[in-house]
Amino acid sequence: MLSPGEITKKISEEYDRKREKARERESTIQFKKRRREKKEQQSNHQKTCEVREGKSYETAVDMNNNICSDDICEIPPPQTEQTCKELIPGVEYAYVSFDLETTGLGNDSEITQIGAAYIHDKSYSQYLLPSKRISTSAIALTGLTVAGSQMYKEGEPVPSTSTSEGLTNFLQWLSSIHKPVVLVAHNARFDANAFCRALITNDMNGDAGKVIQGFVDTLSLFRKERPGLCSYKQTDLVKSFIQTDYNAHDAASDAKALLQLLTSQNFSEHILLQHSFSFDSYISLLHYHEMVQKNSSSLMCLVNNKIISKMIMTRIAKSGLSFSHLLLAYKRDSQHGVLRLLSENTCEGKPRVTSNKKNHWKPLLLH
Template sequence: MRYLHLPASPSPPPLSRKLKGEHESCGQWCHAADEGYKPKKLPYGKPLTDPNLKEALGDLMTKYALKSANLSKLGSSQANESFNQMVSTKAPKRFLIKGRNSDIIQIAAKCGDSSFDTYVLPEKPITSGASAATGLSFRRGTLFHHNVEVEAQRAKDGLVKFLDFIKLFPNPYIIGHNIKNFDVPILLFHLDQHDLLSEFETSVCGFLDTLPISRSLFSKEEVNGSYSQQSLVKSLINKNYAAHDALQDVSALQELFMKKIYNENELEKFLFYSSYYKCKDSLQPLVAQKVISQNLMKKLAEASLGLSHLAVIHRRDTVNGIKSIFKKCKFCIRSDVVNKLAHYFDSEL
């Protein structure tokens, strides 16, 4: 076990002292020595004087200073975007799931009669709840399934073999149940961690999530009130299976998909791509500043419109650019939202 020792009473960082009119620790970037200097961003152009406020500010800035190494990788060189990116990385709502970096323990896939299945050695202990649900446990570097040792790969080796399997098929799509909010973010995270993301993105055409498709096709009465994969399989094709085994999961889903869901003309509107997550993350500053709603953020991301795309569109036509792209995408958006977006990008120019 490793410990990090921090000083008990660290000195307040230079920025908090600067706001209080103390400039002894400032660098060359500070202009306090210039003739006629005024801190324009502070109330009435004067340093802070309230002792309680100064103490609270010092405590706050110290906490962030001690975490500077973790907060240094910000999302933009622009001040507002950088701050919002920093805050969003600390807020749970930034991610679609809790723990995008959750361990992958088993990977399975099927295409026709061909299948792939491998266990992956976790980097963190398996919780008792997860172990009870899956039958998997990890002890002394060995993975067990219902107390029977199973052969497991290192994460990168398992992902490479998964990629090799995908490449056997021309223009494949990844299909899964509830993968948009769960499996895909985790998979993309780990692929990126092992420098395999670009290779993966060039090997697949896109993704299909059978959860929203099922909700559009079947009433609750048809699926016994639940859209879980297990309930869909039981209700629609009258089969039971081991729901927490990856290979049985994909085998059951393949049969369900081909018998009850597949319709080439209807599925296109449910396709999504890895760019969805990049666009969604880039739009978080707009949500944080209440410029757009979470719902609009998702719509924009699904249309592959990120923050930089909207900025370029507005720059090319500051009067009607945003309005035109919304009309083209068939978004029914109130004029005040369009105006907020235009104002946001005007302030960034």
């Protein structure tokens, strides 16, 4: 039954002032508008999650026995566009010059020869027997042909092995260097593309990532560091800087010549890393491009029927959505499911594809 002290009175008065200010703030139009917007955002987020995750997102889902596979199939969240990342400095890398010969220039080309060179005359060469026909243009350049299970170089038989065994042998050779390896190639994007696709096809990219840290592109390197040259072909660069010729379009000879060329220029590691990209980021980029290509193929029917533009199709595909995902969203919410999915905010706060509320998504799915 004691009366409150001075400190208690001051605290009570402070609480009263704060409550009064809060009541004044909550009575303003701006506060009420913002509260309504937050509730709408929360409701939209909840409904978008229900569209993406289906029945598994609903409450008491374990009590529902009438669930099919489509009900629990999860639509992927917004995907971020992949880019190649430079290698980080401060690591003692082993720079290994590297070259490939392939069956052609397309993304589906297979490796026919791997060549590599490292300091102290350490070199590697291996012919790989492709499963598909070598293109006429590739034969003219490399002289490599296949008859049955035998590979020939300029008409002479050469020992060859399967792609899987050849990649395994190459990774074992790189492991013997006992340092994190960086593969240096002229126009490295082409060689990295063929090499990494072969690793993914043979399910060896995980093992390769333990040995190979990334790639360095000497084409972009020489274009920046040695501007004004008439040609940046490797053969012309070798002629210009080390005044010699070599057996071009042979992977082993190309790799050795590239090593001599780099040694003659004595580029610092800082400069080399400016023209590098990491192995892991490139593998992620290939997976991303494969996803976009598959999604785009499934969405082409909508473009051909003039329901969506190619630009919108590309946005949808890059966000990780295929035509089947749009159908699933429509099945779960025929009125707003597709729009909720396409307008879902990314981690950057931007719409996944578009927030346009025009009613042109319904005919998209009726076809």
